[in-house]
Amino acid sequence: MKQQKAYKYRFYPTEEQVQILAKTFGCCRYVYNWALRERTHAYYQRGERLSYEATAQRLTELKKQEAYAWLNEVSSVPLQQSLRHLDRGFRNFFEGRTDYPTFKKKHGDQAATYMATAFKWDGKTLTLAKMDQPLSMVWSRCLPDGATPSRVTVSKDPVGRYFVSLLVEEEITPLQVTPKMVGLDLGLKSMVITSDGHTHGNPKFFAKEEKKLARAQRKLSKKKQGSKNRAKARQKVANIHARIAERRRDYQHKLSTTIIRENQVVCVESLQVKYMVQNHCLAKAISDVGWGEFVRQLEYKARWYGRTLVKIDKFYPSSKRCHDCGHILDSLSLDIRHWVCPECGVAHDRDINAAKNVLAAGLAVSAFGEAVRPGRAKARPGKTR
Numbered sequence: 001m002k003q004q005k006a007y008k009y010r011f012y013p014t015e016e017q018v019q020i021l022a023k024t025f026g027c028c029r030y031v032y033n034w035a036l037r038e039r040t041h042a043y044y045q046r047g048e049r050l051s052y053e054a055t056a057q058r059l060t061e062l063k064k065q066e067a068y069a070w071l072n073e074v075s076s077v078p079l080q081q082s083l084r085h086l087d088r089g090f091r092n093f094f095e096g097r098t099d100y101p102t103f104k105k106k107h108g109d110q111a112a113t114y115m116a117t118a119f120k121w122d123g124k125t126l127t128l129a130k131m132d133q134p135l136s137m138v139w140s141r142c143l144p145d146g147a148t149p150s151r152v153t154v155s156k157d158p159v160g161r162y163f164v165s166l167l168v169e170e171e172i173t174p175l176q177v178t179p180k181m182v183g184l185d186l187g188l189k190s191m192v193i194t195s196d197g198h199t200h201g202n203p204k205f206f207a208k209e210e211k212k213l214a215r216a217q218r219k220l221s222k223k224k225q226g227s228k229n230r231a232k233a234r235q236k237v238a239n240i241h242a243r244i245a246e247r248r249r250d251y252q253h254k255l256s257t258t259i260i261r262e263n264q265v266v267c268v269e270s271l272q273v274k275y276m277v278q279n280h281c282l283a284k285a286i287s288d289v290g291w292g293e294f295v296r297q298l299e300y301k302a303r304w305y306g307r308t309l310v311k312i313d314k315f316y317p318s319s320k321r322c323h324d325c326g327h328i329l330d331s332l333s334l335d336i337r338h339w340v341c342p343e344c345g346v347a348h349d350r351d352i353n354a355a356k357n358v359l360a361a362g363l364a365v366s367a368f369g370e371a372v373r374p375g376r377a378k379a380r381p382g383k384t385r
């Protein structure tokens, strides 16, 4: 089975490449924000949804104006890709998956995407449009033999490190079938609780880093605008952000791989993170554990390796239902970790009981398709790492 897979490497640009990339990032950001304004006006003033093609057409017009001639100094491909990227953002918004797209900031992550027409790949080196020399990459892992990237994304994080991500098509062999099945519940104390009673991860993992982050942010807010010390303080905040994000991503990838390897069927609740994050006491814990991203990883890894991921409707009362007798409590407040079923007298650990219910409901879904309404399980072609 062929799957798209992304390989990400760090690289060290030459002085010239730094200049070209800075210009390209700036133009991509400008085009993205410009198109976001165009689409927002069209949507709120005329109720019109601009398509990707419409924005691309307007960009062509814009570039003909003298005042915007500087947009022609960089490769046009990444600019078009910025419009595509925004278009995906809008589509996700209209389909209820994400919030309205927001403006890209100068101090955030910078990125530019090149399609095959805008880079050269000779099997060993990668040269981007407008550049004379190939990128000096650190080959931290091997690309599959004979792989040819169809798309590459260059990025610079707020800490100032450069990365390039190569999208390649790869043959992935499904794993051997196993009889094991598991239900997962999102816990607040541990990240993931499985129906067989294992707990994985702990948001406290990040608590220390978060304290450091808060301290650094406080310091930053006290520094004078435009001062050197402010720039330094901002760099420090960015460093901590990058470290937290990296550790979280690493952790999620390891865990999702392990769970998919070990189980044939994995059942999860398709929690709508968006709604839960509005509830403030839960907000931090949930954004911490990044459930949405975790489920996304399970989804594409399941597809790669021939496993089944079943998503359960969010209204399924997995916590309040006694797994042993099916009795459903009227309410169960968040601080209650253990409870005894008033019907059958079985003592439950809140999270393990919920995970068992998720597994049972998931199996019902995959067997009958109707017993529990499954969440939107739209398979989207893999965007991965």
Ligand SMILES: [Zn+2]
Pocket: 322, 323, 324, 325, 326, 327, 341, 342, 343, 344, 345, 346
């Ligand atoms: Zn019971």
